[in-house]
Amino acid sequence: MTRFILRRSGSLILLLIAVSFITFTLFQLGPADPASAACGQECTPERVAEARVALGMDQPFLVQYADYMRGLVSPRMIGAPGAESICQWPCLGKSFQTNEDVSDIIGRSLPYTLSMAIGALVLWTVSGVGLGLLAALRKGSATDKFIVGAASVGVSLPIPVTGLFLLLVFVNQLHLLPFTTNEIASPLGPQGPWAWVLNYLLPWIALAVLFSASYIRVTRTNMIETFGEDFIRTARAKGLAPRTVTFKHGVRAGITPVVTMLGMDIGLLLGGAVLTEQIFSVPGLGFTAVRAAISGDLPVTMAITMLAAFFVIVANVVVDLAYAAIDPRVRLQ
Amino acid sequence: MTQLQPGPLATSGAPSGAFLDVRNLSVKFPTDDGLVSAVNGMDFSLERGQTLGIVGESGSGKSVTSQALMGLLKGTSAQVSGQALFQGRDLVTLPESGMRKLRGRNIGMIFQDPLSALHPFYTVGHQIAEAYLVHNSATRKQARTAAVEMLGRVGIPSPEQRFDEYPHHFSGGMRQRAMIAMALICEPELLIADEPTTALDVTVQAQILDLMAELQAETNSALILITHDLGVVAEVCDSVLVMYGGQCVESGAVDEIFYDTRHPYTLGLLKSMPTLNSPSGRLNPIPGQPPSLLDLPAGCIFSARCEYAALAGDGVCREQRPALQVENGHGTRCHLSGPQIITIRNSR
Numbered sequence: 001m002t003r004f005i006l007r008r009s010g011s012l013i014l015l016l017i018a019v020s021f022i023t024f025t026l027f028q029l030g031p032a033d034p035a036s037a038a039c040g041q042e043c044t045p046e047r048v049a050e051a052r053v054a055l056g057m058d059q060p061f062l063v064q065y066a067d068y069m070r071g072l073v074s075p076r077m078i079g080a081p082g083a084e085s086i087c088q089w090p091c092l093g094k095s096f097q098t099n100e101d102v103s104d105i106i107g108r109s110l111p112y113t114l115s116m117a118i119g120a121l122v123l124w125t126v127s128g129v130g131l132g133l134l135a136a137l138r139k140g141s142a143t144d145k146f147i148v149g150a151a152s153v154g155v156s157l158p159i160p161v162t163g164l165f166l167l168l169v170f171v172n173q174l175h176l177l178p179f180t181t182n183e184i185a186s187p188l189g190p191q192g193p194w195a196w197v198l199n200y201l202l203p204w205i206a207l208a209v210l211f212s213a214s215y216i217r218v219t220r221t222n223m224i225e226t227f228g229e230d231f232i233r234t235a236r237a238k239g240l241a242p243r244t245v246t247f248k249h250g251v252r253a254g255i256t257p258v259v260t261m262l263g264m265d266i267g268l269l270l271g272g273a274v275l276t277e278q279i280f281s282v283p284g285l286g287f288t289a290v291r292a293a294i295s296g297d298l299p300v301t302m303a304i305t306m307l308a309a310f311f312v313i314v315a316n317v318v319v320d321l322a323y324a325a326i327d328p329r330v331r332l333q
Numbered sequence: 334m335t336q337l338q339p340g341p342l343a344t345s346g347a348p349s350g351a352f353l354d355v356r357n358l359s360v361k362f363p364t365d366d367g368l369v370s371a372v373n374g375m376d377f378s379l380e381r382g383q384t385l386g387i388v389g390e391s392g393s394g395k396s397v398t399s400q401a402l403m404g405l406l407k408g409t410s411a412q413v414s415g416q417a418l419f420q421g422r423d424l425v426t427l428p429e430s431g432m433r434k435l436r437g438r439n440i441g442m443i444f445q446d447p448l449s450a451l452h453p454f455y456t457v458g459h460q461i462a463e464a465y466l467v468h469n470s471a472t473r474k475q476a477r478t479a480a481v482e483m484l485g486r487v488g489i490p491s492p493e494q495r496f497d498e499y500p501h502h503f504s505g506g507m508r509q510r511a512m513i514a515m516a517l518i519c520e521p522e523l524l525i526a527d528e529p530t531t532a533l534d535v536t537v538q539a540q541i542l543d544l545m546a547e548l549q550a551e552t553n554s555a556l557i558l559i560t561h562d563l564g565v566v567a568e569v570c571d572s573v574l575v576m577y578g579g580q581c582v583e584s585g586a587v588d589e590i591f592y593d594t595r596h597p598y599t600l601g602l603l604k605s606m607p608t609l610n611s612p613s614g615r616l617n618p619i620p621g622q623p624p625s626l627l628d629l630p631a632g633c634i635f636s637a638r639c640e641y642a643a644l645a646g647d648g649v650c651r652e653q654r655p656a657l658q659v660e661n662g663h664g665t666r667c668h669l670s671g672p673q674i675i676t677i678r679n680s681r
Contacts, residue, residue: 241433
């Protein structure tokens with residue numbers, strides 16, 4: 001098992017380097033000219049050239065990449081010669097807009113995204129797997145049909161629809177919940193965990209409605225298949241209690257596809273739920289990335305893109321490890 | 334109905350006194366196309382220490398019979414009727430909670446494919462110990478000791494180490510040994526083996542059969558062996574029940590079934606066994622297909638495929654369902670007279 005973990009971690013690092021290189025290249029080749037964006041409108045060609053030097057863009061591409069990567073391991077100086085300023089470790093560059101360290105911007109946005117992701121994740125996993133399992137156990141019953149029906153409605157509701165609907169009903173009409181505020185970034189803040197829950201409840205629900213629908217369907221399908229397996233019949237033939245048969249023998253075997261989905265969805269969501277953050281005005285990574293992209297703030301956009309890729313890759317490795325923990329056959333290879 | 338009791342299977346006389354006494358057991362499955370009659374009016378009984386073989390082709394109702402006895406059809410849409418008295422308790426009407434106490438403890442079951450019948454995510458030892466723990470108030474350690482001992486008894490070398498291995502580390506024969514260990518760890522009085530050797534190599538088949546016979550002798554348990562392999566039946570069974578289309582078409586002591594065959598279907602089965610000295614060098618299958626269980630014929634279920642149906646005369650085979658006629662413990666469900674059968678048998 002230790003070797004398995006080491007091997008997967010090794011490939012993780014290689015993959016991250018590759019992803020960073022590709023992302024860096026893409027942004028270099030992109031149509032945006034960071035130098036003219038940085039010096040603003042009505043810029044003389046001389047000022048653009050100066051800006052180019054200040055941004056280090058007069059250097060060859062590989063040197064720029066090496067500088068960028070160096071920033072990931074140690075602080076470095078950024079700016080035109082004579083007007084340099086320090087970029088603290090981990091250095092992801094400085095914002096063209098505010099000259100702030102990109103890592104500070106990310107550090108500020110990440111808690112919002114985490115707050116949204118964690119709650120939504122718990123909500124949709126519990127409801128998705130729970131309802132899917134219930135539907136599988138009651139296959140063909142009215143309960144099953146209702147759950148499957150609700151899931152197909154849920155999966156076809158886009159976030160803008162559920163999000164705005166929830167806001168309209170619970171905030172505007174019923175006044176049951178406050179409008180999402182920027183002041184609560186984590187459950188450890190001065191307002192306490194309950195305020196945090198209330199603040200993020202609506203985005204959680206909006207995400208959960210969308211995601212749990214597919215979890216219900218995947219769980220249901222896989223559990224029905226698993227309950228038909230020979231080893232379930234063996235478990236019953238041993239005289240095990242129905243609960244043991246269902247959970248210990250059934251769920252453990254039938255849940256693996258859900259683990260895969262969960263890993264991928266966590267990875268994606270940590271990179272920022274762009275639409276949800278926009279609708280609920282949560283200044284998380286997605287929200288920040290959109291604003292940076294619109295204003296041509298290249299270092300911020302790139303850093304968030306790389307971070308999102310990082311989350312997806314790490315989630316993949318975690319899924320692999322979880323698989324190995326669940327299924328002993330995986331550890332063989 | 335009393336004359337329908339196959340004798341050698343019911344040596345103890347009064348039905349309720351038998352160890353296992355099955356009367357008129359039927360299983361029907363509702364489907365979109367109608368009611369499927371998987372098992373129709375099975376009668377048999379069994380004593381401890383005896384081995385009953387249930388033979389028949391796929392879809393003849395062998396496995397469904399065993400699942401009905403095991404109560405595995407409870408909670409499904411299957412409609413089970415009739416009576417199956419096991420030590421005086423009716424397995425058909427026993428509620429699931431009561432059935433659960435019998436499963437594993439009093440009735441053990443072995444399945445066809447040991448790889449799919451074992452849980453891939455738990456160690457073999459864990460799965461055997463689990464079967465012990467359900468029915469015994471024991472610590473995990475005691476269960477482990479019992480499971481290791483059982484693994485040794487079924488002939489698994491270095492059982493202490495094998496305990497912690499997963500089913501995919503075991504070979505096919507070893508897996509089936511592990512299944513047997515799991516089924517027998519609580520020393521059930523009745524063991525139902527559903528095609529236990531079908532998924533195994535021929536060389537391993539014999540070992541597994543020997544092992545089952547050995548353990549059966551040790552514990553004096555009764556064994557129901559479900560198979561389509563007449564060779565296996567000849568080797569280990571005391572009595573045989575031949576099933577066709579969900580019905581018992583012939584039953585009796587193993588020698589009588591093989592040497593005094595009374596039913597054309599059983600004759601066909603025996604004839605279809607591959608032999609090395611077949612004159613034509615070809616196999617002799619029974620022509621035709623088994624009847625649809627959705628729509629069984631009014632007459633003899635085998636009549637459509639029976640070469641000798643005309644001999645009974647007046648289309649009686651096609652119009653009238655023959656009753657199970659028992660003579661000296663040898664039961665057969667056929668319109669042909671004894672002398673007619675003997676003529677047919679000798680003409681082969």
